[in-house]
Amino acid sequence: MPTAPTQIRIDIDTKKAANELFSELGMDMSEAVNIFLRQCIMRGGLPFSVSVPEYSHDLLEAAQEAKRITRDPSITGYDDMDSLKKALER
Incomplete structure (x- = not known):
């Protein structure tokens, strides 16, 4: 099936987190977006x-x-529980 290049704008932190997740799932951003779009079409909505x-x-x-x-x-602020406990005991 022929494909068409598509551009979308995504917040940098969101894109990084999504890429890490998709990588763990064995896919890339393009594959994940395609799955999402196919599900939208199948369900007639989100x-x-x-x-x-x-x-x-x-x-x-x-x-x-x-x-x-x-x-x-x-x-x-406190970096550990011991520091917090000492401050509370004062």
Whole structure:
């Protein structure tokens, strides 16, 4: 069957992770995309459901706080459990 070259734009990190996964599965990006497209055609749509996840208000607030903490240089971090335990005991 003749093939047609196709270009798509993919985030660099996504492409790298996908290539690593496909390599473990014994295929390359082109083969994986072809499988995806064939599944779309067979099913008459995407081969998985697409929806916006609904997260609880508490979870979203916790995620925002975690993001703030990771970016705040005044928050002390710990490299191992022993350091954390010593700080908690103070």
